[in-house]
Amino acid sequence: xxxxxxxxxxxxxxxxxxxASLALxxxxxxxxxxxxxxFNDPIGRSNYSWSSFTIxxxxxxxxxxxxxxxxxxxLRIALVSTIIATTIGTLMAxxxxxxxxxxxxxxxxxxxxxxxTPEIVLGxxxxxxxxxxxxxxxxxxxxxAHVMFNVxxxxxxxxxxxAGFDMRLEEAAADLGATPWQTxxxxxxxxxxxxxxxxxVLAFGLSLDDFVITRFNAGQxxxxxxxxxxxxxxxxxxxxxxFATLFFVxxxxxxxxxxxxxxxxxxxxx
Amino acid sequence: xxxxxxxxxxxxxLLLLPGLVWLVSFYLAPNxxxxxxxxxxxxxxxxxxxxxxxxxxxxxxxxxYQQQYARSIEYGFAATLICFAIAFPLAYFxxxxxxxxxxxxxxxxxxxxxxxxxxxTIGWRTILGDDSIILGPLKAAGLVDPAxxxxxxxxxxxxxxxxxxxxxxxxPIYVSLEKIDRRLLEAAQDLYATSWGAFRxxxxxxxxxxxxxxxxxxxxxxxxxxxxxELLGNPNTTMVGNVIQRQFLVDRDYPTAAALSFMLMVLIxxxxxxxxxxxxxxxxxxxxx
Amino acid sequence: MxxxxxxxxxxxxRTVLKAGAVAGAAxxxxxxxxxxASTEPTESTGGATTPSAKINFANWTYYIxxxxxxxxxxxxxxxxxxxxxxxxxxxxxxxxxxLDNDEFFGTIKAPLEAGQDTGxxxxxxxxxxxKKIVDLGWAEKFDKANMPNFVAxxxxxxxxxxxxxxxxxxAPWQSLMTGLGINxxxxxxxxxxxxxxxxxxxxxxxxxxxxRDTVGLVMLGNGADPAxxxxxxxxxxxxxxxxxxxxxxxxxxxxQGYTELLISDSAYAAIAWSGDVGIIKLDKPExxxxxxxxxxxxxxxxxxxxxxxxxxxTAELWIDFYYRPEIAAVVEAYVQYICPVKxxxxxxAKIDPALAANPLIFPDAATKSRLKVWGDVSAEDQAYxxxxxxxxxxxxxx
Numbered sequence: 001x002x003x004x005x006x007x008x009x010x011x012x013x014x015x016x017x018x019x020a021s022l023a024l025x026x027x028x029x030x031x032x033x034x035x036x037x038x039f040n041d042p043i044g045r046s047n048y049s050w051s052s053f054t055i056x057x058x059x060x061x062x063x064x065x066x067x068x069x070x071x072x073x074x075l076r077i078a079l080v081s082t083i084i085a086t087t088i089g090t091l092m093a094x095x096x097x098x099x100x101x102x103x104x105x106x107x108x109x110x111x112x113x114x115x116x117t118p119e120i121v122l123g124x125x126x127x128x129x130x131x132x133x134x135x136x137x138x139x140x141x142x143x144x145a146h147v148m149f150n151v152x153x154x155x156x157x158x159x160x161x162x163a164g165f166d167m168r169l170e171e172a173a174a175d176l177g178a179t180p181w182q183t184x185x186x187x188x189x190x191x192x193x194x195x196x197x198x199x200x201v202l203a204f205g206l207s208l209d210d211f212v213i214t215r216f217n218a219g220q221x222x223x224x225x226x227x228x229x230x231x232x233x234x235x236x237x238x239x240x241x242x243f244a245t246l247f248f249v250x251x252x253x254x255x256x257x258x259x260x261x262x263x264x265x266x267x268x269x270x
Numbered sequence: 271x272x273x274x275x276x277x278x279x280x281x282x283x284l285l286l287l288p289g290l291v292w293l294v295s296f297y298l299a300p301n302x303x304x305x306x307x308x309x310x311x312x313x314x315x316x317x318x319x320x321x322x323x324x325x326x327x328x329x330x331x332x333x334x335y336q337q338q339y340a341r342s343i344e345y346g347f348a349a350t351l352i353c354f355a356i357a358f359p360l361a362y363f364x365x366x367x368x369x370x371x372x373x374x375x376x377x378x379x380x381x382x383x384x385x386x387x388x389x390x391t392i393g394w395r396t397i398l399g400d401d402s403i404i405l406g407p408l409k410a411a412g413l414v415d416p417a418x419x420x421x422x423x424x425x426x427x428x429x430x431x432x433x434x435x436x437x438x439x440x441x442p443i444y445v446s447l448e449k450i451d452r453r454l455l456e457a458a459q460d461l462y463a464t465s466w467g468a469f470r471x472x473x474x475x476x477x478x479x480x481x482x483x484x485x486x487x488x489x490x491x492x493x494x495x496x497x498x499x500e501l502l503g504n505p506n507t508t509m510v511g512n513v514i515q516r517q518f519l520v521d522r523d524y525p526t527a528a529a530l531s532f533m534l535m536v537l538i539x540x541x542x543x544x545x546x547x548x549x550x551x552x553x554x555x556x557x558x559x
Numbered sequence: 560m561x562x563x564x565x566x567x568x569x570x571x572x573r574t575v576l577k578a579g580a581v582a583g584a585a586x587x588x589x590x591x592x593x594x595x596a597s598t599e600p601t602e603s604t605g606g607a608t609t610p611s612a613k614i615n616f617a618n619w620t621y622y623i624x625x626x627x628x629x630x631x632x633x634x635x636x637x638x639x640x641x642x643x644x645x646x647x648x649x650x651x652x653x654x655x656x657x658l659d660n661d662e663f664f665g666t667i668k669a670p671l672e673a674g675q676d677t678g679x680x681x682x683x684x685x686x687x688x689x690k691k692i693v694d695l696g697w698a699e700k701f702d703k704a705n706m707p708n709f710v711a712x713x714x715x716x717x718x719x720x721x722x723x724x725x726x727x728x729x730a731p732w733q734s735l736m737t738g739l740g741i742n743x744x745x746x747x748x749x750x751x752x753x754x755x756x757x758x759x760x761x762x763x764x765x766x767x768x769x770x771r772d773t774v775g776l777v778m779l780g781n782g783a784d785p786a787x788x789x790x791x792x793x794x795x796x797x798x799x800x801x802x803x804x805x806x807x808x809x810x811x812x813x814x815q816g817y818t819e820l821l822i823s824d825s826a827y828a829a830i831a832w833s834g835d836v837g838i839i840k841l842d843k844p845e846x847x848x849x850x851x852x853x854x855x856x857x858x859x860x861x862x863x864x865x866x867x868x869x870x871x872x873t874a875e876l877w878i879d880f881y882y883r884p885e886i887a888a889v890v891e892a893y894v895q896y897i898c899p900v901k902x903x904x905x906x907x908a909k910i911d912p913a914l915a916a917n918p919l920i921f922p923d924a925a926t927k928s929r930l931k932v933w934g935d936v937s938a939e940d941q942a943y944x945x946x947x948x949x950x951x952x953x954x955x956x957x
């Protein structure tokens with residue numbers, strides 16, 4: 001009986017491993033396709049069908065100045081909006097988790113609302129606002145918009161992290177004579193840093209990849225996704241695939257390096 | 271500093287203030303304004319005017335586009351189910367079996383965000399194509415009707431939506447699984463004797479908040495999506511998002527577009543409330559992720 | 560590129576983007592009925608005789624020559640734009656921003672209404688939209704004294720058009736034919752429009768999301784005249800379309816990337832634009848462009864100087880520059896649509912004789928005679944057409 005159970009357990013575990021691998025493959029398959037087609041020598045202007053292998057697209061990565069500028073604009077907007085959203089989102093999450101006050105539940109719900117609103121509604125309503133206020137559409141309006149949708153993601157992520165936070169550490173610091181400011185920077189901040197990093201990575205990715213809200217509020221600014229959309233009409237140059245692959249490889253490497261550093265630091269501690 | 275020391279109640283307010291100002295200005299205000307514009311009448315050429323009697327914008331839009339609403343719900347529901355089927359085992363694997371590779375695998379789940387939504391969806395066109403790596407060999411082997419196709423069908427749209435939003439399902443489920451105390455699981459194994467029993471009576475109930483949050487975070491963007499239906503579908507797979515998009519950007523019928531948007535939002539919020547009721551989860555937002 | 564040059568380009572871009580954005584916002588405002596105080600009309604520099612340092616040119620994507628390997632034309636990456644700068648010292652701020660006539664019109668409508676500069680010196684709307692702008696009095700009249708090449712080299716078929724009888728406001732940029740793109744390897748070549756509805760092509764047909772092209776061709780197939788569309792003939796065409804969609808004959812309606820479906824063999828036949836087929840044919844020779852026996856559609860995109868443009872004189876210089884056959888040939892060798900400039904065929908033969916003989920770029924008279932232009936109808940009728948066609952695209956009738 002117990003042997004059968006053991007066999008069943010092993011089989012279940014094997015099955016789980018295979019299933020999980022397939023699920024991961026499903027997640028990565030389109031990215032592999034995108035990467036593969038960065039090495040395609042396309043027929044005409046349309047880079048959808050495999051024709052023949054070339055590395056030219058990588059060698060000529062910067063040949064279209066408009067594409068390069070679009071990539072630059074996207075990175076800039078993602079960076080600025082991530083910094084702002086992570087900062088104000090973390091502050092909000094701290095208030096919501098650690099303080100009791102009236103309307104806290106209502107506020108919880110309010111912060112959640114942007115996540116419950118379809119992107120297309122967010123984009124269109126913001127456009128109406130900017131136009132009424134005569135804020136010219138461009139990078140500024142995009143940053144305002146990206147911070148808005150990212151704040152909610154940051155708050156929700158940070159709240160989960162802060163909920164498991166041991167408040168006694170701060171009390172101990174205060175007992176030892178640290179000012180609230182010192183307590184924050186020396187105790188609280190290092191402890192919530194992994195959470196902040198996770199939120200920032202998520203926010204950066206969401207901003208970099210946003211198309212729908214951006215499409216409505218970009219005016220004539222071309223971000224990377226908008227460039228792609230404008231080109232879909234007549235054919236996306238393979239350099240676009242090369243850039244997308246590059247984004248992927250760079251972020252994966254950065255995160256991997258970050259994880260290694262963290263592990264080393266953890267090992268160094270007595 | 272002195273002020274804060276004298277009025278400690280101000281601290282949460284100060285912490286909340288920047289984010290709150292941002293959300294009120296760039297979320298609440300535009301939505302109120304858009305709500306108002308759903309009561310406009312007129313055209314872009316002649317100008318618009320506001321009147322409450324234009325509530326008919328809602329009924330007109332609903333009767334014309336009820337099919338698109340129904341389809342959005344249907345596709346969103348199907349995609350959420352598929353996401354769950356993919357996400358739960360994967361999240362379970364990462365949480366309990368992945369060991370040191372855990373954070374690396376977790377990152378791979380979010381990594382698709384760092385390429386491009388549009389490109390990835392176009393990637394599906396290549397993968398699902400009529401003579402693609404999937405269909406091509408099957409057709410060559412005579413296993414599948416040569417006229418069979420995935421692309422530009424409801425199947426492709428649902429698969430595309432599921433693919434694009436599955437990370438939103440995986441992350442919350444993973445977080446809820448990871449929080450479970452291992453000692454509890456060991457005790458459960460002893461108590462219920464089979465791992466299935468332990469899973470059903472302990473793991474699954476403890477993972478419910480994550481499943482709940484994940485389903486919401488998947489379903490919401492799924493029913494508002496239009497990119498997948500546009501790139502992977504056909505004229506009879508259009509969703510509400512496609513109509514809203516066209517009304518805003520091509521036809522520029524802003525009142526109809528606004529009315530359609532609001533009905534979609536109300537639909538989602540009603541769904542969220544109902545779902546919360548059914549599962550008996552009051553603290554809905556705190557459980558998300 | 561020198562840093563200085565780069566900065567200059569950046570600056571140019573930013574200024575223009577801002578101008579464009581303001582224009583767009585203002586358009587929306589006017590739409591909301593809260594149009595702000597109008598400012599004094601900007602005086603256009605009508606009497607100027609020195610070329611300005613820059614002009615702002617809004618055009619469709621892939622619609623001017625671009626250096627090999629570059630995908631977006633700018634003053635640095637397009638030979639014709641570079642030659643203009645070399646000769647006149649004017650940098651053309653070339654922006655590929657037109658995706659849709661209506662959408663673009665929305666962005667320039669408000670400043671024009673308020674008598675303000677739109678930020679553009681040249682825009683290239685399709686004739687029906689251009690006519691609307693001219694009729695509203697929102698186009699600058701050409702000073703033909705500045706434009707000898709335009710006067711001499713405008714092809715005859717573009718003279719005396721209803722939209723602009725004296726060629727005072729519109730300078731054709733390119734004409735395009737709408738017909739059928741057929742993969743002759745996957746299906747037998749056909750010339751009758753009804754061939755599109757052959758059951759053998761079930762699920763392999765793609766149509767355009769453009770009303771004038773798709774409905775125009777279907778009307779011709781039905782024996783109706785798209786040059787004089789009426790509600791009954793239009794409704795009949797919509798019914799044909801709906802039937803073909805519901806039966807699964809039509810796989811997809813596409814604006815973006817219908818070409819992709821042809822290239823990847825997802826579609827064997829399509830309603831297609833001549834220039835696109837020409838480009839794909841270079842790599843996929845089995846693709847043929849056919850103007851159906853019943854007739855095809857034709858449309859022209861026209862350079863137009865919006866009222867109040869800051870650099871009218873230089874814009875005229877550019878138009879005239881384009882009407883030099885050797886310059887038109889440079890553009891044409893790349894875009895492969897129908898060229899409105901007399902003498903371009905001879906010049907293009909010097910670049911590539913095969914291009915000069917290409918019927919897609921220089922169609923014969925017989926083909927031209929079978930092309931129709933979507934007719935002008937009352938605003939109410941057109942609104943009705945738009946709504947019906949939107950219904951098809953939105954899948955409302957399905």
